[in-house]
Amino acid sequence: MDSKEQHITLKTENLSIGYTSKNSEILVAKNIDLNAQLGELVAIIGINGIGKSTLLRTLAQVQPKLAGTIKIGETDLNNMKSFDLASEISVVLTEPIASKNLTVIELVALGRQPYTNWLGTLSEQDLAKVKEGITQMELGSLQHKKCHELSDGQLQRAMIARALAQDTPVILLDEPTTHLDLYHKVRILKLLKHIAKETDKIIIFTTHEIEMAIRLCDEILLLDGHTNPFGKPNELIEKKAFERIFPSDTITFDPDTGSFRI
């Protein structure tokens, strides 16, 4: 679908995330201000348990926010039906898919659901998008394999291919590089950057690969539990934001090389 409205942004203001149980709220993170433009690759980084996945799941409307706003362009996500949202945001979560008996191509084809008829019949255009996603993720030789026959890394790529096939202006990926080897990590991040630029998408992902994010991403949101700085990697380096991520007696950040020293 070509929903390339001009100057679409994904923007959060004073966003608080966490969990609500019966009568209490568990706050995970607050004061999150993120502003991503079309064509940008954005990384969400931070230490374990700081709320990266919670934020991503909140952006994807998988779980409700506690306070603040999330907007796509001028529309508040709260006011969108899940059907309309499906052609705006696609997601890859860390949770496993329910049925591993699907083949790769069937899995990727499910990404076309928002555009198919009531029976889910795939049109020529749908099939082309499915093929495109499979090619981009180098899954051609695996496309008729069942998901339970794939390695974790291959399944991860298949899930990304599905999100690409959904062809939405915003793509949210929760730790997309976790199960990948170094080659595929770099390749996929470079590819995501390329896709974001070429097809005018906002791609937001959480990651622990901070050094790779510094080199490849357009913007970084650093969850540190206080101010949660957001900006271009070199801006954040200048603000000495990365120094504060880990305790300084164990790991230090070298601003000249943009890498950590143990």
Add this chain to the structure above:
Amino acid sequence: MIVKNKTYRWPFIAMLIMLVISFTINIGLGSVSIPFDELLNSLFGNSVGNESWDYIIWNYRIPKAFTAILVGSGLSLSGLLMQTLFRNPLAGPFVLGISSGASLGAALLIMGSTAISGLLTFEFVNDVSLAIAASLGSFMVLLVVVIVATRVKDTMALLIIGLMFGSITAAIVSVLSYFTNAEKLQRYIYWSFGSIGNLTWPQLLLLSVLVLVGVLLSVLSIKSLNALLLGENYARSLGIDLKKSRYIIIIATGLLAGGITAFAGPIAFIGLAVPHLTRQLFNAMDHKILLPAVMIYGAVLMLLCDTLAQLPTSAHVLPINAITSIIGAPVVIWLLVRKRKMIF
């Protein structure tokens, strides 16, 4: 989701031929032996040598065969719906306690009216009230299962709940049997054996309507069912209205499993085993394929089970529930052993 150029025409044709063959075998065999050419004569409306053969075929064997088709296809479909909805390969109307719920409803209606006869003096134990009671019972259990399923993500917990409902039903039935009279107890026990031979044409019509509504709701849910193969969060991200589709699927399941159990009694294993057998045969996950395939497969299996239960040429009829268990349980074990884990 059908992305391969592979068509499923041949398996479908093969299964439809199987359906015709098993239908013919089913109505051809019984306690009274009827020559095959006379059977065909009767079916095509020609004159039959023996008047009573014609009567047996049209008022006993054909309604029974149609019931078998409705029961087999409906239960199999409800098993498929449950396995996808709960993302649990062991789900089925019997395992999850839906059939126990129906039994509970039936037991309360048949025997409970005497237990509380001081309050209620009505004697409304007819087919319609039995169907309503059994359906209500299965809906109640289904609702509890759904509530538990949304809170407990553990799939084992669901199966244990089903087991507990079986125990509760057994307990309540034994309590009720103390207070009821022998005639009503016998009536309940016969019902619980499962039988597809006692339906009259009007009852059959009512059952057809229930199954038809269940099938229609399932057809409307094909797209949601496919999305649910990824899990609820992914399904929602694909634009599926989870709440609505879940309700539709649950109502379809309740109508199918509840309605069928009401008329035919609890019938084990068809709902659990047939979806797995079908996936072996078709190697497809798309519900557009699975839905009709599961229904035909279930109908064929039920017709064959019923033929066995008739003990051809003898006057005895075995409880159909026993036959489906004897065939179904080993199938499930075989699937578990051969595939090590059942995936759906």
